[in-house]
Amino acid sequence: MALHIGSVAPDFTQESTEGTIKFHEWMGNGWAVLFSHPKDFTPVCTTELGRVAKLKPEFEKRGIKTIAVSVDDVDSHKRWINDIEETQNVKMNFPILGDSDKKVSKLYDMIHPEWNDTLTVRSVFVIDQNKKVRLIITYPASTGRNFDEILRAIDSLQLTDKYSVATGVDWKHGDNCIIIPSLTDPKVLKEKFPKGYHEVKPYLRLTPDPSK
Ligand code: BEZ
Secondary structure, three states: OOOOOOOEOOOOEEEEOOEEEEHHHHHOOOEEEEEEEOOOOOHHHHHHHHHHHHOHHHHHHOOEEEEEEEOOOHHHHHHHHHHHHHHHOOOOOOOEEEOOOOHHHHHOOOOOOOOOOOOOOEEEEEEOOOOEEEEEEEEOOOOOOOHHHHHHHHHHHHHHHHOOEEOOOOOOOOOOEEEOOOOOOHHHHHHHOOOOOEEEEOOEEEEOOOOO
């Protein structure tokens, strides 16, 4: 069955460059970003893995662990890591799942046979502390992902979980937010948004970032 936003992220046990991973147990009480790579020793993936290793402090700040998957085995990943570290000037600091049996790729529908029936596309799954899928992004193999955008989207998810707001186009931490349209009671609005709000239209009401 296809995975959707709101689905429980499938659990699995699989070998990785950091030993055996029981996914839900490995996640603990935090969030995770699980992302796939078509194949080892490929150029775009090499740059992406280096970038995610450099962004580790940013993911950690948000309570997020990252984990990659590629359809080759762990020995191949370990050889590839030498190249990633050499070319991207970084120390790898998160696991890459071996997936030569395609267990994880199939579980998460990362193989799109109309493109290629053995390699994975570039999938990203953001999974929250309740093991629910919160965001799914799919890129083709030839287009590297923008992990700043993934962090930005995670900031929105974590903010909107906490406050009765949505975030508009190109929103970044600190920008004005949008009050969710279902909130109309003036008393509640005053309680929830003590800094006030600006009503551009009755359905478009802007308020300062409530987390600041
Ligand atoms: C890459 O990661 O560089 C890549 C993988 C498959 C097809 C094209 C590019």
